[in-house]
Amino acid sequence: MAASVRPLVAGNWKMNGLAAAMGEFNGIKAGADKLADKAELMVCPPATLLAQFNWAAKGSKLTLGGQDCHAKVSGAHTGDIAAEMLKDAGASAVIVGHSERRTDHRETDAEVKGKAAAAHRAGLTAIVCVGEQKSQREAGETLAVVGGQLDGSLPDTATAATLVVAYEPVWAIGTGLTPTPADVAEVHAFIRKKLDERYGAEGNGMRILYGGSVKPSNAKELLGLPHVNGALVGGASLKATDFLAIAEVYAGA
Numbered sequence: 209m210a211a212s213v214r215p216l217v218a219g220n221w222k223m224n225g226l227a228a229a230m231g232e233f234n235g236i237k238a239g240a241d242k243l244a245d246k247a248e249l250m251v252c253p254p255a256t257l258l259a260q261f262n263w264a265a266k267g268s269k270l271t272l273g274g275q276d277c278h279a280k281v282s283g284a285h286t287g288d289i290a291a292e293m294l295k296d297a298g299a300s301a302v303i304v305g306h307s308e309r310r311t312d313h314r315e316t317d318a319e320v321k322g323k324a325a326a327a328h329r330a331g332l333t334a335i336v337c338v339g340e341q342k343s344q345r346e347a348g349e350t351l352a353v354v355g356g357q358l359d360g361s362l363p364d365t366a367t368a369a370t371l372v373v374a375y376e377p378v379w380a381i382g383t384g385l386t387p388t389p390a391d392v393a394e395v396h397a398f399i400r401k402k403l404d405e406r407y408g409a410e411g412n413g414m415r416i417l418y419g420g421s422v423k424p425s426n427a428k429e430l431l432g433l434p435h436v437n438g439a440l441v442g443g444a445s446l447k448a449t450d451f452l453a454i455a456e457v458y459a460g461a
């Protein structure tokens with residue numbers, strides 16, 4: 209992996225957060241600025257808060273991301289949001305293919321690939337999520353499943369700056385369960401190899417995040433593993449103190 213890779217700790221707020229969350233956001237912003245030399249901190253709030261958070265983050269190093277986007281630029285798609293709209297509201301990135309979208313909205317790899325390509329069209333970094341179900345891990349299919357998702361979901365247009373892969377085992381999300389460090393390291397090394405093969409030197413610099421029940425108590429162990437270049441944090445990102453305690457793993461780096 210390129211020595212210059214800057215870790216990314218991104219908070220996925222999912223369908224949580226009202227305007228009253230500004231206090232937590234401001235706490236995260238202050239911490240992000242202190243850690244900026246060591247790691248990038250990002251908040252992916254619900255789309256309703258993006259523009260407001262963008263104003264509040266002016267002059268700060270904290271970055272913002274969306275949680276999903278439509279593949280098209282505009283049109284008759286009630287309720288959907290174009291990547292260009294997220295960019296316009298202040299996002300620099302967008303999560304695509306989160307397992308909750310793959311499950312709740314039956315998103316396929318091909319759709320996720322289209323969304324990631326849309327992110328690039330709009331000038332956003334695509335954070336593409338992959339990860340196995342519990343039954344797939346138990347059947348020894350983890351690498352085959354993740355490999356298939358990478359082959360099917362990653363866009364052809366990708367550089368080290370514009371593509372982030374998040375490995376999120378579905379059974380570890382919101383459950384308090386995590387794979388063993390050896391299991392996380394195995395999957396991340398596999399993803400790195402796939403990125404190297406597909407994108408060459410650019411792939412070598414792409415960040416690979418771990419997500420799934422990351423907390424202050426396990427962050428040091430998980431984020432210290434080879435080819436783990438940061439975290440995608442759900443529940444613990446809603447509280448500034450917990451989110452910053454995770455990111456502070458990089459404070460001494």
Ligand code: 13P
Nearest residue numbers: 220381382420421442443
């Ligand atoms: P939790 O950190 O709540 O397990 O969620 C992980 C996740 O899905 C982040 O995208």
